[in-house]
Amino acid sequence: MQLSEITEHLEAIEETIVFKLIDRAQYRENAVIYQSGKSGFSGWLDKSLFEIRLRYHEEMDAQFGRFCVPEERPFTPELPLPRRKVLLPETGLAIDSYDTVNLTEEISAGYRRLVAELCVDGDDGQYGSSVEHDVYALQAIARRVHYGSLYVAESKFISAPQCFGALIDARDGSGLLGLLTRKDVEEKILMRVREKTVAVQATVNSAVRRSIDPDIVVEFYRDCIIPLTKKGEVLYLLNRKAGNGI
Amino acid sequence: MQLSEITEHLEAIEETIVFKLIDRAQYRENAVIYQSGKSGFSGWLDKSLFEIRLRYHEEMDAQFGRFCVPEERPFTPELPLPRRKVLLPETGLAIDSYDTVNLTEEISAGYRRLVAELCVDGDDGQYGSSVEHDVYALQAIARRVHYGSLYVAESKFISAPQCFGALIDARDGSGLLGLLTRKDVEEKILMRVREKTVAVQATVNSAVRRSIDPDIVVEFYRDCIIPLTKKGEVLYLLNRKAGNGI
Numbered sequence: 001m002q003l004s005e006i007t008e009h010l011e012a013i014e015e016t017i018v019f020k021l022i023d024r025a026q027y028r029e030n031a032v033i034y035q036s037g038k039s040g041f042s043g044w045l046d047k048s049l050f051e052i053r054l055r056y057h058e059e060m061d062a063q064f065g066r067f068c069v070p071e072e073r074p075f076t077p078e079l080p081l082p083r084r085k086v087l088l089p090e091t092g093l094a095i096d097s098y099d100t101v102n103l104t105e106e107i108s109a110g111y112r113r114l115v116a117e118l119c120v121d122g123d124d125g126q127y128g129s130s131v132e133h134d135v136y137a138l139q140a141i142a143r144r145v146h147y148g149s150l151y152v153a154e155s156k157f158i159s160a161p162q163c164f165g166a167l168i169d170a171r172d173g174s175g176l177l178g179l180l181t182r183k184d185v186e187e188k189i190l191m192r193v194r195e196k197t198v199a200v201q202a203t204v205n206s207a208v209r210r211s212i213d214p215d216i217v218v219e220f221y222r223d224c225i226i227p228l229t230k231k232g233e234v235l236y237l238l239n240r241k242a243g244n245g246i
Numbered sequence: 247m248q249l250s251e252i253t254e255h256l257e258a259i260e261e262t263i264v265f266k267l268i269d270r271a272q273y274r275e276n277a278v279i280y281q282s283g284k285s286g287f288s289g290w291l292d293k294s295l296f297e298i299r300l301r302y303h304e305e306m307d308a309q310f311g312r313f314c315v316p317e318e319r320p321f322t323p324e325l326p327l328p329r330r331k332v333l334l335p336e337t338g339l340a341i342d343s344y345d346t347v348n349l350t351e352e353i354s355a356g357y358r359r360l361v362a363e364l365c366v367d368g369d370d371g372q373y374g375s376s377v378e379h380d381v382y383a384l385q386a387i388a389r390r391v392h393y394g395s396l397y398v399a400e401s402k403f404i405s406a407p408q409c410f411g412a413l414i415d416a417r418d419g420s421g422l423l424g425l426l427t428r429k430d431v432e433e434k435i436l437m438r439v440r441e442k443t444v445a446v447q448a449t450v451n452s453a454v455r456r457s458i459d460p461d462i463v464v465e466f467y468r469d470c471i472i473p474l475t476k477k478g479e480v481l482y483l484l485n486r487k488a489g490n491g492i
Contacts (some may be wrong), residue, residue: 012272012455019265026258041310042329049330056306064287064299064374083288084295087371125333128310136382199449203442209258 001092003155006148007185011192013144018197018217020137021118025212027130029119034112053131054138071147075104075138093154100239101149101232107142110224117216145225149232156180157237168237176234186226194218247338249401252394253431257438259390264443264463266383267364271458273376275365280358299377300384317393321350321384339400340487347395347478347485353388356470363462391471395478402426403483414483422480432472440464 032038032049039049047055055076058066062079065086066072070093095101115134156179157164167175197214204211278284278295285295293301301322304312308325311332312318316339341347361380402425403410413421443460450457 008454011451015450015455016269016272019269023262023265026262040330053310056309060302060306061374061378063302064377066374069374084286086374089371125335128307128312128315128332131310132307196449200446202448203445204261205257208254209261 001151001155001158003152003159006151006155010144010148010152011189013140013147014189014193014196015200017137017140017144018193018200020133020140021114021217022201022212024115024130024133024137025118025120025210027119027126027133028122028124029115030123030125030127030130031116032123033127033131033134034115049127050131050134054135057135070098070150071143072139073099073102073104073142073146075108075142091150093150094241095150095236095239096241098146098150101146101235103145103149103228103232103235104142106228106231107138107145107224110220110228111138111141114216114220114224117219118212120210141225145228145232148229149236152229153180153233153236154240156233157240164237168240171238173234173238176237177230180230180233186222189226190218190222193221247397247401247404249398249405252397252401256390256394256398257435259386259393260435260439260442261446263383263386263390264439264446266379266386267360267463268447268458270361270376270379270383271364271366271456273365273372273379274368274370275361276369276371276373276376277362278369279373279377279380295373296377296380300381303381316344316396317389318385319345319348319350319388319392321354321388339396341396341482341485342487344392344396347392347481349391349395349474349478349481350388352474352477353384353391353470356466356474357384357387360462360466360470363465364458366456387471391474391478394475395482398475399426399479399482400486402479403486410483414486417484419480419484422483423476426476426479432468435472436464436468439467 034048034050036048036051037046039045039047039052041047041049041052044052058074058076058079061067061072062074062081063083065082065084067074067079068082068086068088070091111134163179164176167179194214194217197212197217201211280294280296282294282297283292285291285293285298287293287295287298290298304320304322304325307313307318308320308327309329311328311330313320313325314328314332314334316337357380409425410422413425440460440463443458443463447457
């Protein structure tokens, strides 16, 4: 439970998030895929195509045991049980249910706003590909938020159990948020994400493939990924077993 | 049916293939996921975890109508019917069944060899993530091969129906292969794929994230993607309706 290793993992998955956003942006926004009752999908006429795809994908993932992993929190309720045993190393986390820290609703809302910025307006008819790539992007983002929420919080806690314990005992969420916040680290992340988004697209032939604006990715990190990760850290600490440091 | 537009689309999806290979390479080879009878997945004990994941994923995709699209050919037989109507623009293709040009078996075998080169040897226990990314990579590769097979072949045919028609009438597969082959174009693709693989990874922090060797991607294009695309083009032409150009 070394903070340096945890932040290295968070850094390593930045490229994956950028890749998946770029792939989604090859399609138009296709707003109809987010509208309830417009899916044309038999048996699910009250849902949007996006919601149906996410449910189907997570039903599959659940059977493969994805949600046994702490940082893989589902967007969808009532999923089937795993059909294989997932052997996990000792997590070191001190929480009864990982779903105490489930920020998927806010991730989903933030992502929906992102898509409107990221993609060209309008409709290209590529609904199946759009929702497919929505799911890939959402899962990568959710993994980042939840991994950070759980492991950053625990590792910071064990580095200063007295300070955190006192705030936990006082149920002082904003105190915890203050203690967790490192503006300099956040600025470093934003700068790195910008550089990566630029570099990854440096050789794109813009006549044949769409590039995305690095500002949009940076803003999404600043306004969604980072604040939700910190919100998740606070949630984790307020629900930590033996929260007073024992 | 302009060859220039078709090759632009093939160029545009090169990045997507590179992204997905890089994401897969963040996990070890995990050879056990390709071994039959080692999945630990209830109900499918004779298959490999990879085969089971691919089947589940394609069963989902089939219900969303993916395989109504000409270039989306399934790896798995006996898939469920679509649960939504997929509206396609006129394809311009002249073939009775798109599955006449289905190279998934060879794509799968080539991909399996690629994984052994691409990934670090050994086992990291990340079986679920590995097969998940295998499916993403395989589908991107298969889309490239089948799109090229169908549309490049048709567009070349209509640009020279007499030449192609004579070879088709003579059932001359190797003559067709010769007529379709443009070594200079292939060299350009290989050079571009190398440049992209380098550029996309230019800012990777190698202390936290694995990079892949551009040579491996280039070889995969040279030994698998390009020859299979040409094989698919020949298959298309030999099965073209009114193959003599009428």
